[in-house]
Amino acid sequence: MLEIATIENLDALQVLAPEWSALFARTSLRTPSKSPLWQLTWWRHFGARRSLACRHDMQVVTLRGADGALHAVAPMMLTRRPGYGPALVRELQFFGADPYVTQLRGPVCVRDHLPDVGAALATFFRSRKGHDLVQWRGMAQGACATAQGERQPALEDIDSCLIMRESWDAFHGALPKKTRKHLRKSRNDLNAAGIAIDFRVATTPEEIEQGLAAFYDLHSRRAALTDVARHPDVFAGEAERAFLNDYCAQMARAGDMRIFQIRVAGRIVAARLGFAFGDQLYLYFSGYDPDYGPYSIMTTLMAETLQWAHENGVALVNLSSGVDRSKTRFRPEMIASEGFYSVSAGWRGRLAFAAMRKLRGAGAAAPERDEGPEEAEAGELAGA
Numbered sequence: 597m598l599e600i601a602t603i604e605n606l607d608a609l610q611v612l613a614p615e616w617s618a619l620f621a622r623t624s625l626r627t628p629s630k631s632p633l634w635q636l637t638w639w640r641h642f643g644a645r646r647s648l649a650c651r652h653d654m655q656v657v658t659l660r661g662a663d664g665a666l667h668a669v670a671p672m673m674l675t676r677r678p679g680y681g682p683a684l685v686r687e688l689q690f691f692g693a694d695p696y697v698t699q700l701r702g703p704v705c706v707r708d709h710l711p712d713v714g715a716a717l718a719t720f721f722r723s724r725k726g727h728d729l730v731q732w733r734g735m736a737q738g739a740c741a742t743a744q745g746e747r748q749p750a751l752e753d754i755d756s757c758l759i760m761r762e763s764w765d766a767f768h769g770a771l772p773k774k775t776r777k778h779l780r781k782s783r784n785d786l787n788a789a790g791i792a793i794d795f796r797v798a799t800t801p802e803e804i805e806q807g808l809a810a811f812y813d814l815h816s817r818r819a820a821l822t823d824v825a826r827h828p829d830v831f832a833g834e835a836e837r838a839f840l841n842d843y844c845a846q847m848a849r850a851g852d853m854r855i856f857q858i859r860v861a862g863r864i865v866a867a868r869l870g871f872a873f874g875d876q877l878y879l880y881f882s883g884y885d886p887d888y889g890p891y892s893i894m895t896t897l898m899a900e901t902l903q904w905a906h907e908n909g910v911a912l913v914n915l916s917s918g919v920d921r922s923k924t925r926f927r928p929e930m931i932a933s934e935g936f937y938s939v940s941a942g943w944r945g946r947l948a949f950a951a952m953r954k955l956r957g958a959g960a961a962a963p964e965r966d967e968g969p970e971e972a973e974a975g976e977l978a979g980a
Contacts (some may be wrong), residue, residue, distance in 0.1 A: 597659075598660065598661065598667055598668075598713075598837045599660045601660075602606070602658075603654065606636075606640075606654070609635075609639070609654070609656055610636065612632070612658065612666075612802065613724065615667055616631075616704070618677060618706070619636065619666050619667075619668075619669065619704060620704060620873075621873075622706060623704065623706055625755060625912075626914075627700045627875065628843075628873075628974065629701055630702075630704045633843065633846060633847070634698075635671045638839065639691065640842075640844065641835060641931070642693075642694050646791060648680060649677065650677045652675050653674045654673050657670040657718060658670075660937075663733070667713070667896075668705035669705075670703045670704075670705060671691040673691060673927075674686070674688055674726070684951055685728060685729075686726065686727045686728045686729075687728065687729050687731055687947040687948070688721065688727045688729070688731065689730070689733075690731070693941075694839075695828070695830060695833065695838070697830060699714055699865050699880075699916055700734060700755060700915045701734055702733045703717070703734060704783050709768075711739070711742075711930045714735045714742060714743065715742050718742055721938070725938070725940075728940050728944050730938045731751065731935075732751070732755070732936050732937070733933070734753060734933045735933055735935070736934065737932065738934075739934050743936070744935055746938075746949075749938055750935070752915050752932065752934060753932075753933045753935065754918065755826060755917060755933070756914070756915040756917075756918070756919065756924075756928040756929070757912055757913070757928050757931060758902070759911070759912055760906055760911055760913065761906070762813045767906060769904065771926065771927070772927065779890070779895060779896075780926065783892060784890070784895075784898045785890075789891065793858050793859070795859075795897075796857045797855070797857070798853075801849060804843070804844055804845065804848040804853050808841060810864040810867055811855065811867045811881075811882075811883055812831055814864070814882075814883030814885060815829065815881060815882070816866075816883070818882075819832075824889070830881060834870070834966075844869070847871060850852050851872075853871065854870035854871070854874065855867055855869055856868045856879075858889075865887075866882070866883070866894055866896075867884070868881070868882035868897060869895075869899075873911075875910060875912070876910070876913075876914065877905055877912070877914065878916065880916060882897075895922070911976050914930045937949060
């Protein structure tokens with residue numbers, strides 16, 4: 597049996613943070629959105645905001661064992677639409693309803709405990725009033741049936757993870773022949789063009805501040821391309837940049853922030869953000885100078901990053917959510933999770949669910965989806 601309680605204000609959530617951090621450190625897949633640092637920062641920048649369209653009220657759920665030890669955290673909130681007056685929709689959902697910034701939302705627990713945690717949460721929410729529907733993310737396979745929910749493919753996630761081998765040479769040698777050929781061609785094309793690259797890893801607060809400025813520019817330039825797979829400029833807005841600046845500055849002060857860069861003649865032409873959690877590394881969004889797209893510069897950056905990971909004691913590299921060729925060519929382990937809605941009994945639940953489906957069908961809530969940062973470049977799409 598699990599003892600379940602809710603936290604409804606920031607002060608109480610901050611008190612929980614040390615226990616949450618210890619739980620997070622025991623998890624096998626440590627993604628930024630499951631950490632208390634990300635969630636506390638997210639709440640200050642996004643969750644606490646109020647608007648006419650919607651408002652969020654904190655409803656973080658803790659699950660403890662019989663001995664009182666923290667077993668799981670479900671960082672959830674009650675979202676009311678509209679934000680003021682009688683609510684048409686009252687939706688329980690996980691922290692992270694933002695324009696693509698937060699990836700891999702869901703409960704925080706040891707992976708083997710996820711089925712039991714999901715079942716306990718489903719029972720708990722069925723006994724409570726005040727919401728019309730629950731948006732579930734990051735749940736174990738089979739959770740939809742347990743929660744009597746309706747499957748939503750748009751809410752499902754795939755987490756792509758690489759287990760590091762004993763050395764880069766061993767890892768590289770085990771890659772598919774086609775992948776090894778592509779990595780070799782990327783470097784040979786640069787050499788043939790007389791382009792000398794310099795791989796660097798920014799780690800200090802000063803380097804991170806400068807690196808983020810370059811990252812925003814490169815990310816925007818990548819998003820502006822029209823002749824390759826389209827990707828949104830996730831950090832075009834002031835709120836998104838303010839959040840990421842805040843989070844990355846805190847990670848840098850703790851010694852856990854990385855920006856992997858390729859420089860040419862002293863100028864950063866490709867960058868990818870990385871978050872270190874013990875012996876695990878999470879690779880986040882990226883950007884590059886389109887002039888270097890024909891040379892598959894992001895493929896070279898990935899190869900350099902993975903070699904660095906092998907040389908610096910990283911045991912697992914998380915390539916973030918989503919499935920695309922930039923990930924699958926390295927044969928990662930694909931870890932799928934379920935996403936779905938469960939609807940409260942009565943006319944309000946049915947009406948809210950119908951309204952939500954209509955809104956999302958019209959694209960109103962599209963920014964809340966998780967999209968993996970695909971790095972396919974012009975050279976790759978042309979068959980390079």
